Amino acid sequence: MNLRSLWLECNGIQEISGISHLVDLRMLYLHSNAITQISGLHTLTNLVTLNISHNQISKIEGLENCISLKQLDISHNLITAFENCEQLKILPSLTSLDLRNNLVDDKDAMIPFFQEMPNLLALYVKGNPCIRMVNQFRKSLVCALPSLAYLDERPINEIERLTADAFVRGGIEEERRVRDEYIKKKELAGKLNTEQSAKIAEEGRLKRKAAFKKMMAEV
DSSP: OOOOEEEOOSSOOOSOOSOTTOTTOOEEEOOSSOOOSOOSOTTOTTOOEEEOOSSOOOSOOSOTTOTTOOEEEOOSSOOOOGGGGGGGGGOTTOOEEEOTTSOOOOHHHHHHHHHTOTTOSEEEOTTSGGGGGSTTHHHHHHHHOTTOOEETTEEOOHHHHHHHHHHHHHHHHHHHHHHHHHHHHHHHHHHHHHHHHHHHHHHHHHHHHHHHHHHHHHO
């Protein structure tokens, strides 16, 4: 069977079953059901996207064979600790993870846990109790995950990464120094670009003037 995408949301499903033969499946949407356990996916080695949000799942399991899985949305579930998410670390292709609005409250485990997932590009964790307990949690995560490009509600730009690294390295004073240095560097680059543009424009004007004079002389 060549089915690539399957939408089964909002059906009151309690158990994942009957889809193991869909080995070519790429996208599976099971959100807003009544699922309590991830199962029945052991043959879906080509699965790339899995949305299992808004269910009643308390542990991430049953994904060990999903070696192609890149995007996992397991937000709005009942996960209480990072130790119940250990299987995420063995997913070689995972780059986008949505863990928003679960019940994770082990604040001390958050940074070490995500440090073991260096391939993450997008991460969503807001709405978990541990977030408000971690001091400067965004700066800490940005610094811990050098490849991360998007965290919760906004992307991570160059200045945020530089200042986050500076803050972790030397506190607020180092952060201010790096920020001021970055701003000055950008201002200087902008000035040089303006001067270069003006030079190019002037050269173009002189070339056009010379070409016009040559044409008039030939006439």
